[in-house]
Amino acid sequence: MSVHRLGIIMNGVTGRMGTNQHLIRSIVAIREQGGVQLGDGEVLMPDPVLVGRNENKLKALAEKYDLPHWSTNLEKYLADSDYPIYFDAQTTNRRADGVRQAIHAGKHIYCEKPTATSLSESLELARLAKSSGVKNGVVQDKLFLPGLLKLKRLLDAGFFGKILSVRLEFGYWVFEGDWQVGQRPSWNYRKEDGGGIIVDMFPHWRYILDNLFGPVRSVSCLGVTHIPQRMDENGKPYGCTADDAAYATLLLEDGIIVQANSSWAVRVNRDDLLTIQVDGVEGSAVAGLRDCKVQHRVNTPKPVWNPDIENPFDFQDDWQVVPNNAVFDNAFKIQWEMFLKHVFRNDPFPWDLLEGAKGTQLSELGLQSWREKRWIDVPDLTV
Known part of the structure; x- marks a missing residue:
């Protein structure tokens, strides 16, 4: 050898x-x-x-x-x-x-x-x-997580037909550090130290969307600092100067609409810390970090809005789990x-420094959209 x-x-x-x-x-x-x-x-x-x-x-x-x-x-x-x-x-x-x-x-x-x-x-x-x-x-x-690899398998197989929308939910409660130690470093919440959830997470959303669904063409974003004060690693209070949540809508090249919520001030009531729901004419899927479940059009229930009776559907039962069919490495x-x-x-x-720059671009445009309270187009980048 x-x-x-x-x-x-x-x-x-x-x-x-x-x-x-x-x-x-x-x-x-x-x-x-x-x-x-x-x-x-x-x-x-x-x-x-x-x-x-x-x-x-x-x-x-x-x-x-x-x-x-x-x-x-x-x-x-x-x-x-x-x-x-x-x-x-x-x-x-x-x-x-x-x-x-x-x-x-x-x-x-x-x-x-x-x-x-x-x-x-x-x-x-x-x-x-x-x-x-x-x-x-x-x-x-994140492109190589088991849940997203299964989602990519569905995309390659044409499972969705025409894709209509993507809903991305990310986040969890990060403790403030007073009565429970925070599970993220304090610099994450200081803008002057490069912190903020938009700067941290939008580069991830950019490469996920670009690689799986198509180029991002415009963005509307609202950022917020929900928790104004936290305790640092030495137990001292500090003011949070960076955003800890962001609520964005993005438009992709083929007219696919993306809703992307990112928060370190949300309690999880979903299958995973990150879930991505894809809705298409032929079927839908929800992918987490490791698992993915689907609902084809033939398995889709037919609810009717009626708040005066008990819900007759168990909506979770109408989804099927995508099998592993492979050994997934880290x-x-x-x-x-x-x-x-x-x-x-x-x-x-293919994931070079130019691809990395696209992530920084989306972060900057998200911050600009928040600051100016308007939609911002995403131009192509070249070197």
């Missing part, structure tokens, strides 16, 4: 998402499974160096997962040709500087989204990567393997 080593600079993996999804469940998992199988006895083995600002956290992670390399000196490894890939999972307001530095060093780029705090900076990174000739990709993890790990193969042997990888 021929093993090909591929060095990766992993910057910012001491945070929750970076540690759990990118390091443990992706890179460490790939190493434990024996690498990425390329066929014909060839294997691609990721070799990470953990880079960041906190020496103690980096050392602890490296020791726990038997990783020999870690450093607080990013510049040292940017100059090291043994590490051709740079990955960034830092906070949003630090990401652009790290990515820009890595592009100038000739590294291939893989990073979390949003790729930057502004559209202009996101486009600058995409153009810089293109002109430098480095391969680049952005995490679009969504982040799937995309990591695809990007590694893209770098090593140029396999297709």
